[in-house]
Amino acid sequence: MKHGTGYGLINGQESCPAAQIRRMACDAYIVPAVLGSKGEILDIGQKRRTVPLAIRRALILRDKGCAFPGCRKKPKQCDAHHVVFWANGGPTALYNLALLCPFHHNLIHHTEWEARMRNGLPEFIPPAFLDPERKPRRNLLHRQGKEAA
Numbered sequence: 169m170k171h172g173t174g175y176g177l178i179n180g181q182e183s184c185p186a187a188q189i190r191r192m193a194c195d196a197y198i199v200p201a202v203l204g205s206k207g208e209i210l211d212i213g214q215k216r217r218t219v220p221l222a223i224r225r226a227l228i229l230r231d232k233g234c235a236f237p238g239c240r241k242k243p244k245q246c247d248a249h250h251v252v253f254w255a256n257g258g259p260t261a262l263y264n265l266a267l268l269c270p271f272h273h274n275l276i277h278h279t280e281w282e283a284r285m286r287n288g289l290p291e292f293i294p295p296a297f298l299d300p301e302r303k304p305r306r307n308l309l310h311r312q313g314k315e316a317a
Contacts, residue, residue: 219248219260226262232310235290236272240309249273251283251290266290 176189219227227248234241246267252258263285268276276283280295284304291304 217250217254217260219265223260223262223265224248227265227267230262230288231267231290231307233267233307234269234272235266235292235307235310236268236275237292237305237307238309239269239272239307241269243267245269247273249276249283251285253277263288 174186175183176186178184178189228243231243231246233239233243234246246269248265249268250258250260251264251266254260258264266283266285275281276292280297282293283290284293285291286304289306291306293302293304296302
């Protein structure tokens, strides 16, 4: 399931693509588990999805609000987003987190926008239909007077 292939069962009955199940797990704050044919646990997601206070404070200092380009939402209006999705094994670590408001958090999870980290800062890659070159973008609004590479 790590590569988005295969299927899984919901409530032991409904078959869904693995990628869809991972998105649902992330959105629902649950720990995904891979079971063998006899119901034995073969793999279980990371134990801690929630962001500890110290990491959240560092995230606020770095991002200063929603990291999505052009968004003005303040840190208190944002959640910590795992750039490499937690359900895909992404660590709960500053180098893998970005502040996102609920609207942009949903956008990243449910559209073709992509997030990545570069030089310690989050950047966002638009879908090809918006930008055929898919040029990465950063939110410069929270970095007044600072160079944003």
